Amino acid sequence: MILWLTLLVSPCIFSQTSAAAENTRLERIEKCSTRCSQGLNCRTRSMFLLPDPCQNPPEGLNMSSALQSVNLSTVMRCEARQKCSLHLRIQSRLHLNEAIHGLSVCTESIGMIANCQIISFTKASREKMLGQQVVVEHDYTEILPNQELQVTVTPVSSYCSVPWTGSHLAPGCINEDLRRHVPECITGRLSYHVNPERKELSVTVSAMLDDYNYLVRLCHKAHFFCSGTGPVTVIKKEETVKSRTLSYSRPLPCLCIEGWSDVMDARRVQVCPFRHNMEPLWSGIMFDSLEGALSWQPACHVTAVVTLCQKKEGGDVCVDLPNASQNVSREKIKFPAVDPHPQLCMKFTAGSQSWIRCPFTDERFPEWELTVSRQDGVRVMSQIRGAFSVELCVKSTSDTCHTTDTRTVHVGKHKSVALNLPEGLFKDSFCLRVKRMDVKYGATVSHCYDASNQSLPHQPLISTQTAVDWTWVVLPAGVCLAVIIIVTLVLHVMLTVYQRKNQKGKTQDTCPSEKQKGSAPGCIVSVLETRSALHGGVLIPDSPKCGKNEKANLLSH
Structure with a gap:
């Protein structure tokens, strides 16, 4: 960073640039200088000591009008195209008398020590220009962009004189001349192309600071600050095409592309492609x-x-x-x-x-509903616990609605409450105004019932859902049905096992095993269930046969 109080003591040569320069273009100087009117020789030196106490001027010597005017301006001194610095030009006009030996120029800014210099006139030239108006220009003081200085100019004399004081604000980096030539103001130029389908920004950099890399990133801008939203991308100074592609998530109006040279305390520039796109702000x-x-x-x-x-x-x-x-x-x-x-x-x-x-x-929010039918009357159903105000008004022939009744209804969660309204209400046209009372902010919904519309048996008035949620009814019924099925299966299995054991025991009692020659061991059994048949009014039991006995016959009559 250039120090604004640097003292330069080299020889002074002043030159002006072309008269066709732009209005925003600052006047150029080749070197810092102090120049006096023709015929007046002057030289500049630093003043480190406090001046000696002054004396009152003799009668007839007017020191108050010696310094007639002081003008302050900013000029630019360049060593190369992008290596320029700003200097404060102090132009003083004074009436030279025998008591004035030169001028004292002091500059200071907030937080900085005052810098004072003495511009002294040689004795011979001073005597030659005595009684004339002379002009002194001083360009030694180096300043920074947008810096504010306090300036004091005082005639140097052994007699007390009236000093001139004033302030000067240097042009800021908004000046195009500074943005092109002063290193502190060179930010580079950013151009971009938006690809909304892929949510990408193609960024190209031009007019960047020579011999330095360049950095770009996406950021969210708030006032004068821009907080980064992604990684910093480096563009090398050697690259011919200085461009990068940056991805974004939402086209917010504060989403900006920020770029700066890779130097300490570099000034940054932002461009905001979506600055007029306010729609995405109203989500969330x-x-x-x-x-x-x-x-x-x-x-x-x-x-x-x-x-x-x-x-x-x-x-x-x-x-x-x-x-x-x-x-x-x-x-x-x-x-x-x-x-x-x-x-x-x-x-x-x-x-x-x-x-x-x-x-x-969205249907995921709790809902409440007010329904009206000629059969069931007016009912308030709610999936949440709440208190509701229901206001009844009846329409007259002049289409005005006069409030006749107001009810406060307390409804429990997953409950419904019927409203006892006057008899014969459905013979006339009426309106209902409904609002939740247990909240601070709620909508007051009005719905009017037309008695002439006889084809309307049931009409929902207030509803925040498109279908009734039967989950709280179906779920308990499903659990009960599953329990019944499981119990039935268990009983069926137990009964089957019991019957098989019972049959096995009866078989062992009626069919003993026998060994016979020429036959396979064991007993071939024909098991018939013990039955009773009615024969001539007498119950005759069947007789089971075993081994080589003939097959048993059932008495059917």
Whole structure:
């Protein structure tokens, strides 16, 4: 880094650049210099000691008007195309009298020690120019881009004089001339091409600092800082084509390409390809079903207002809920005690644009339902435990709805509650307004029943699901059925085993084994179940036969 208080004592030669230079182009000098009016010889030296105490000027000597004006400007001194430095030019005009020997120039900035120099006039030239107006230009002080300096110019004399004080702000790196030639301001130029299908950014670097590698990365920009979102990619100085491909996940408006030269304290440049793409910011809405809290945190720094609103059926209009707005920049916002109803939405407003997101259209959220039928009347069914306000209003001939009754209904989890409404209600047209009372933010849903529509036997009024969830009914029934089947199988097996044992015992009693000649050992048995037949009103038992006996006959009559 160039030191802004470097003192140079080399010879002074001043030259101007072409008169056709651009307005943003700074005046060039070949070397630092101190130049005085023609005929006035001057030289510059540093002032390390405090000046001697001054004396009051004699009567008739006006020291207050000796220094007439001081102008401050910035000039540039270049050693090569990309090796230029900034210098402060101090141009002073004064009326030379016999008491003035020169000028004292002091510059200082915040946190830096003042640097003072003496511009002295030779005695011979001073006497020659006595009583004339002279001009002194001083270019020794080196400054940094965007540096602010306090300048004090005082005539050097043994008599007390009035000093001139002023301030000067050097041009910043936003100046195109500085961005091309001053090393501290050379950031390189970034151009890019977006491939949305592959989510890739093709980055090309030009006008980078000579003899140094270049670094690029993706980052999320917030105010003046850009926090990295991926690895740093190096572009070698020897490469002919200086380009890289960077992958991104979401096209956020704060997603930027950052580049800088591989030197210490290098100035960085960012370009943001998706800076006007606000749509991805409004995602990431979270709902905590245990706490009933709805929250959202922006992925980028954004100044916006988030409001809970109720979306009207069959349209894009979303009416703001009272006292349900929060300002957001980067912090997480949270709405406690929210009823997860499909008509409850979030409205994001940034500038003159608004976006609406409805996070509760998903069936995974708890639901509640209000149904109306001529047979069953009005019932509130809920999969969650809650308190509901049901307001009844009857339509008159002028199409106005007059509230006639308001009920608070407490419904348990997986329960339903019937509302006892006035008799003959279904003969007239009426409306119901329903809202959960045990939450802070909820939608008030209105539905009107038309008595003239006789073809409507059953009509759901409020529902956050498309089908009834029978899990809590089917699951216990399935468990009971499985138990019955298992018990039946066990009893069947036990009965089968018992019958086989019983038959085996009877066979051993009626068919003893015998040994016969010329025959195989054992007994060939024809086992018949003991039966009884009715013959002439008398029960006659069957007789089993064994061995070579004839086959037993059953008495059938």
